[in-house]
Amino acid sequence: MAENTASQIDHSVTPDAHPQKITRTIVLNDGSPENKRQELLNYFHQTFDQYELLFETLACQEAWYEKAIPLRHPLIFYYGHTAAFFVNKLITAKLISERVDPYIESTVAIGVDEMSWDDLDDNNYQWPTVQQVRDYRSKVRALVSGFIRTMPLEIPINWESQAWIILMGIEHERIHLETSSVLIRQLPIACVKPHSYWQHCTDTGSAPDNRLIEMPGGSLRLGKNYDASLYGWDNEYGRCEVEVAPFKASEYLVSNQEFKAFIDAGGYDNERWWTDEGWAWNTFSNTDGKVRHPEFWIPDGDSYRYRTMLAEIDMPWNWPVDVNCHEAQAFCRWKSEVTGKQIQLPSEAEWYHLREAISTDQPRWDKAPGNINLEYWSSSCPVDHFRTGELCDIIGNVWQWTTTPIDGYEGFRVHPCYDDFSTPTFDGRHNLIKGGCWISTGNYAIKESRYAFRRHFFQHAGFRYVESSAMTNTSSNPYESDALVAQYLAFHFGESYFDVPNYPEACARLCHEVSGETPRTRALDLGCSVGRTSFELARWFQHVDGIDFSARFISAAAELQERGKIRYHLTTEGELGDYFIADTTEMGLDNIDTSRIRFTQGDACNLKPMFNDYDLVFAGNLIDRLNNPAQFLDMIHERIRPGGILVITSPYTWLEEYTPRQNWLGGIRENGEALDTYTGLQRALSKHFEEVRPPVDLPFVIRETARKYQHSVAQCTVWRHKTL
Numbered sequence: 275m276a277e278n279t280a281s282q283i284d285h286s287v288t289p290d291a292h293p294q295k296i297t298r299t300i301v302l303n304d305g306s307p308e309n310k311r312q313e314l315l316n317y318f319h320q321t322f323d324q325y326e327l328l329f330e331t332l333a334c335q336e337a338w339y340e341k342a343i344p345l346r347h348p349l350i351f352y353y354g355h356t357a358a359f360f361v362n363k364l365i366t367a368k369l370i371s372e373r374v375d376p377y378i379e380s381t382v383a384i385g386v387d388e389m390s391w392d393d394l395d396d397n398n399y400q401w402p403t404v405q406q407v408r409d410y411r412s413k414v415r416a417l418v419s420g421f422i423r424t425m426p427l428e429i430p431i432n433w434e435s436q437a438w439i440i441l442m443g444i445e446h447e448r449i450h451l452e453t454s455s456v457l458i459r460q461l462p463i464a465c466v467k468p469h470s471y472w473q474h475c476t477d478t479g480s481a482p483d484n485r486l487i488e489m490p491g492g493s494l495r496l497g498k499n500y501d502a503s504l505y506g507w508d509n510e511y512g513r514c515e516v517e518v519a520p521f522k523a524s525e526y527l528v529s530n531q532e533f534k535a536f537i538d539a540g541g542y543d544n545e546r547w548w549t550d551e552g553w554a555w556n557t558f559s560n561t562d563g564k565v566r567h568p569e570f571w572i573p574d575g576d577s578y579r580y581r582t583m584l585a586e587i588d589m590p591w592n593w594p595v596d597v598n599c600h601e602a603q604a605f606c607r608w609k610s611e612v613t614g615k616q617i618q619l620p621s622e623a624e625w626y627h628l629r630e631a632i633s634t635d636q637p638r639w640d641k642a643p644g645n646i647n648l649e650y651w652s653s654s655c656p657v658d659h660f661r662t663g664e665l666c667d668i669i670g671n672v673w674q675w676t677t678t679p680i681d682g683y684e685g686f687r688v689h690p691c692y693d694d695f696s697t698p699t700f701d702g703r704h705n706l707i708k709g710g711c712w713i714s715t716g717n718y719a720i721k722e723s724r725y726a727f728r729r730h731f732f733q734h735a736g737f738r739y740v741e742s743s744a745m746t747n748t749s750s751n752p753y754e755s756d757a758l759v760a761q762y763l764a765f766h767f768g769e770s771y772f773d774v775p776n777y778p779e780a781c782a783r784l785c786h787e788v789s790g791e792t793p794r795t796r797a798l799d800l801g802c803s804v805g806r807t808s809f810e811l812a813r814w815f816q817h818v819d820g821i822d823f824s825a826r827f828i829s830a831a832a833e834l835q836e837r838g839k840i841r842y843h844l845t846t847e848g849e850l851g852d853y854f855i856a857d858t859t860e861m862g863l864d865n866i867d868t869s870r871i872r873f874t875q876g877d878a879c880n881l882k883p884m885f886n887d888y889d890l891v892f893a894g895n896l897i898d899r900l901n902n903p904a905q906f907l908d909m910i911h912e913r914i915r916p917g918g919i920l921v922i923t924s925p926y927t928w929l930e931e932y933t934p935r936q937n938w939l940g941g942i943r944e945n946g947e948a949l950d951t952y953t954g955l956q957r958a959l960s961k962h963f964e965e966v967r968p969p970v971d972l973p974f975v976i977r978e979t980a981r982k983y984q985h986s987v988a989q990c991t992v993w994r995h996k997t998l
């Protein structure tokens with residue numbers, strides 16, 4: 275075991291850790307399979323129990339359904355969301371085939387990070403009762419426990435292991451243990467109650483004076499190998515070589531007391547200390563004329579009180595201030611002006627350089643070398659309590675904002691079962707936070723974790739500042755290096771090849787043609803990819819829902835809807851490629867009212883109840899990529915008005931990678947006789963639909979490289995929902 279740097283803590287004011295709170299991240303490459311199975315089962319139950327204990331702090335029924343902030347769902351969503359995640363990922367990985375509760379799983383599946391496609395309108399939800407979600411969580415607990423006990427397990431556990439999906443669910447719930455605690459902290463105080471498990475620190479007083487400490491430069495390698503011994507999210511893997519120039523770092527995190535000087539200097543009223551984005555947030559958030567101050571400060575006459583997760587207390591001036599990235603950046607600009615030094619937030623690499631002083635990591639420490647992992651309190655504590663060398667709070671207490679927008683390292687790749695964990699945040703709008711906070715557990719608490727939030731979001735996050743000449747590239751194009759998204763951007767918005775018309779546009783025009791005399795009020799584009807057909811349908815339909823399972827596709831479509839342009843990179847040959855711009859104006863889409871379109875990430879086989887009452891549903895090249903196409907065809911009539919139209923296109927390229935052979939609609943022999951997919955469609959749809967016209971072929975071409983193209987032909991069938 276590495277040297278335990280926690281020995282440098284002043285234990286004279288450190289309470290006994292709570293053994294029942296302390297959990298350790300699973301080590302993936304040691305022990306026997308059966309011991310690891312039991313360890314994994316224990317870790318799952320500890321996580322599930324701890325999450326439920328957090329929600330015991332809610333004082334009344336209303337607290338479950340009140341939004342703490344408009345940009346998040348009410349807590350009932352998050353209570354069910356983490357359990358539904360296990361089911362959804364096990365289904366995605368094809369490890370189970372049946373849902374526990376389709377309604378709950380569609381209702382609480384998506385919508386947690388204020389992406390432009392998140393649906394945060396409560397009018398679109400009929401939330402389940404608390405008891406319904408409790409019962410649901412119990413069923414999921416039994417399902418996952420049984421799965422862990424019976425799944426094949428080998429050591430080491432890696433991305434291909436079934437156990438990886440379980441760890442994904444566990445670590446996801448530990449993320450929401452923290453993010454839900456922030457929402458609870460933002461609820462009105464009457465909505466919460468004290469709890470013996472969640473007690474705040476009582477050590478308060480005046481803050482020490484901060485000072486800058488010299489830090490030598492050095493070479494760093496960021497990123498971890500795919501055979502690393504601890505679970506990681508996709509953005510942690512890869513490689514990045516960095517040279518860190520010498521810099522100076524503040525001895526302490528910025529305390530409430532130190533930040534008060536910024537407020538007293540008119541910090542919230544002086545535009546020159548804010549970025550343009552930060553000033554826009556500041557002025558928007560303070561239009562009511564109230565005193566401007568950090569989120570968890572409570573004005574009290576000429577002074578302030580302070581909101582912990584469950585209480586309002588006298589201001590702990592020696593605790594770290596909780597702020598968003600805009601506030602931290604403004605403080606640094608003010609500090610630069612006051613001191614004449616180049617003060618800024620540390621870069622990701624500079625934080626890692628500081629982190630090298632701690633030679634151990636969770637789960638290998640005996641006692642945490644910082645206020646982290648719930649090993650001490652359920653709140654922050656004094657900024658001078660946990661010292662490592664010349665610095666305090668290198669990890670823990672509050673997260674530390676950096677100046678670095680998150681992006682993937684060289685070698686980054688998404689996990690096929692969770693393609694929307696990182697890539698939607700590679701947009702230049704999400705800055706990395708490092709070091710963890712008092713409630714950071716599991717993967718959150720390890721050295722190599724990489725999490726990022728929008729700069730206006732609040733976490734249990736503060737900052738330390740550095741005097742540094744390091745510059746950070748804050749421009750980012752989220753998908754220029756995502757080969758599949760770029761390929762489909764070119765397919766939808768790029769040039770045509772071999773005299774084959776643009777396929778998404780041709781599909782939209784066919785939908786317009788066959789809709790005939792039916793109303794054109796609402797259309798649904800299922801499997802919308804990067805959105806061209808949705809844009810085209812908005813020429814004629816008053817409202818269009820574009821839904822795709824892939825967050826990477828939906829993010830690109832939403833970017834085009836919002837900005838009208840998106841850059842992408844296409845391979846020409848080998849490592850070479852060219853940059854292109856998808857431009858809605860150049861595509862002749864500038865005369866379309868894009869506000870008619872709503873892009874949403876979703877599962878075609880388990881749509882939210884709000885997606886209904888459509889005049890037209892277009893399922894483009896979708897059915898042969900579904901796990902259970904018959905299930906989809908059996909329910910789609912419920913989403914279409916009587917007399918409404920269903921248009922299906924597909925090249926019928928059945929692959930077991932997407933659809934188990936027993937679920938293929940066609941391309942098989944049944945009782946010795948050939949069954950084609952068109953016949954399978956007729957059989958599946960005849961109960962609720964009548965065929966409008968004979969099938970037609972629609973060719974399409976997808977460019978892979980400058981000299982390689984997929985030239986395919988989809989069959990298009992058109993169906994009318996039978997009237998009663």
